[in-house]
Amino acid sequence: MQGQQLPDIVFKTRVRDESIGGPNPFRWQDMSTADFFKGKRVAVFSLPGAFTPTCSSKQCPSYDLAFDEMKKLGIDEVYCISVNDAFAMFQWAKNLNVKNVRMIPDGSGHFTRRMGMLINKEHLGFGYRSWRYSMVVNDGVVEKWFQEPGINDVGSDSDPYEVTDPDTMIAYLKSVKK
Numbered sequence: 001m002q003g004q005q006l007p008d009i010v011f012k013t014r015v016r017d018e019s020i021g022g023p024n025p026f027r028w029q030d031m032s033t034a035d036f037f038k039g040k041r042v043a044v045f046s047l048p049g050a051f052t053p054t055c056s057s058k059q060c061p062s063y064d065l066a067f068d069e070m071k072k073l074g075i076d077e078v079y080c081i082s083v084n085d086a087f088a089m090f091q092w093a094k095n096l097n098v099k100n101v102r103m104i105p106d107g108s109g110h111f112t113r114r115m116g117m118l119i120n121k122e123h124l125g126f127g128y129r130s131w132r133y134s135m136v137v138n139d140g141v142v143e144k145w146f147q148e149p150g151i152n153d154v155g156s157d158s159d160p161y162e163v164t165d166p167d168t169m170i171a172y173l174k175s176v177k178k
Contacts, residue, residue, distance in 0.1 A: 001145035006033050006137060007114035011104055014086040026090075033111070036104065037140040040076040043169055045134040046117065049126060050084045050092035054161050059132075060096055066166035067100030073173035075136070077102060083109040083118070083129050106130070120153045134164040136172065144172050 011033075014026040036042070045063055047055040060080055067078050078101045082089065085107040093103045112118045112130045121129045131151045136143040146168060148160040 004142045006140050009111040042137045043075045043078045046081040046130045048129045050088045062166045064098045064101045132164050
């Protein structure tokens with residue numbers, strides 16, 4: 001994965017637009033991989049899903065809290081990518097009071113599939129989801145890749161959270177700090 005160019009995908013996002021008015025002033029906006037990654041050094045983490053236990057109690061809040069330290073270590077932005085739609089990602093971020101992590105919806109799983117991380121969790125009622133991974137991306141190219149061990153598909157309830165945490169990411173960033 002390291003050295004790999006990110007796949008060119010269109011993400012279906014929602015953006016605030018005050019000209020719409022009403023209680024839901026958002027409109028659809030297609031965003032490409034380049035829109036998110038070109039010319040930036042970004043910390044990315046991907047996880048099984050919005051509102052799921054480990055994702056909600058540990059991974060997403062921890063990255064939000066680690067943002068300032070990552071910024072000091074040369075990261076421009078922190079992104080969370082999940083195989084969820086824009087509505088679920090927005091409400092999840094709101095529920096968690098996320099301030100520093102940009103939530104990127106991969107509702108159809110196209111990005112996740114092209115990264116080789118789409119797994120089948122139908123036995124849990126989830127359908128297709130992402131295996132847990134994280135990466136540092138520099139101008140659209142994977143600089144450093146972290147992936148949880150034991151990638152699994154149908155039939156396993158395993159969901160490790162050992163190497164995709166912000167502490168592992170920060171240790172890497174410190175090791176390459178110039």
